[in-house]
Amino acid sequence: MILGGFLFFSVSIGGAIAWIFSKLFQHTTQGLSLLCGGFLVGILVLDIIPSSFQIYQSFGIILGIFIGYFIFQLLDTLFHASHTQNPSVSLLTLAMIIHTIPISLTVGNLLGNAALSISLTASIILHHVPEGFALSTALISQGEKLWRLFIYFFIFSIFFSIFIWFGQYWSLPEKAQGVLMGISIGLIATASISEFILHQLQKVSFKSFFIYLFLGYFLSYIFHILVE
Template identity: 50%
Template sequence: MSTLVLGGLLFLSINLGGGIAWLVARLFRRSNEGLALLCGGFLVGLLASDIIPSAFHVYESPGIVLGILIGFMFLLVVNKLLYSSSQHNSSVYLLTIALFIHTIPLSLTIGNLLGDSSFALAISTSTILHHIPEGFALTSIFLAQGQKIIGLFLSFIGLSICFSLFIWIGHHLYLSIMAQSILLGVSIGLIALTSIKEFILHNVRKVSMRTSVTFVLIGYLFSIVFHFLL
């Protein structure tokens, strides 16, 4: 199966997640803060139930921890650069960067297996299912912050191109497990810090505590549903 086909499958996958997020957003169209809190709860749940356990099971723990620390330092630098110009847009940029980085280890693994036809169906299925939550999260925060749809569309295209590119790299070049572990740790650190600081803590004071807890829990439960269904 070619890298372009897999990139197309990822594009369909994140669009499906985006469609689900759009439907959910219709329910909360009067509360952008609520949608951001929901997205934060969703990402925390996704990390706790899927990404972090899978990462420590497959990749090297020291590399993941080092990557998380690098992600934290990167976040501090990016925050200083972006907050000086646009605090409102910074969380969108950070989440997009985190998701780009998050696709790299999976893409490299798929690239290594690309020549084995027995894995074709499994690779296709995992590509489609694995990125539905990413599409959901990215669309939710774009809608919550009133960003232009063209920006979301370009992010989806960029993710697909990045995915295809690193599949090709993984098929032709070798990247050590330690290096992949560090990259995954960076993405975990960025997603965790962005979801907690930018989506939850930044919006929790704008609504009542009861409303905040409700939206965060709804988002967390959505992630559990995604985890068990996908």
């Protein structure tokens, strides 16, 4: 639960940074969506995808990406068929939770072991600051209230704590972890490109489109440098 509290603090920092940017772009919902899309693509390209292929087998990750894509298509169809809210935030939240599972299980396996050093724990927590920023930007761009962000963060940290506890008693096979990471990548990629980027293509000028997109990617690069 202590590590879950640290995670809550970490994503809250990312949320606070996102709130500041939302004030800068408070009259441009499309700009916030593009900022989020560019940022998500950035953390995929700079961090999540390279580290996943270093740790897990390529076949499992690629299989997971295809599964994640089909999950997105299925849920996207169901959401739009029922005329409910844009599914991007729900899908992104699901992707973030799935992404957390292998990491939290690994932490659980290492609890009580000298291998889980303070530096490793700090690294795990710091890597969730960008996720807090991305999720918060997505929520704010969809018109969600600020207080609801903390509900999402609380749920996020609860899942993190639960899977750490599972990890103390149960070791998920590496192939399964690779598939989960692939599913997470597939969901994040399709949600960011389809919902946050392509949907805004005809709503803003060509110049603004690339400025917001580049700014989001540049922010992901800054986060990557800071937490590396």
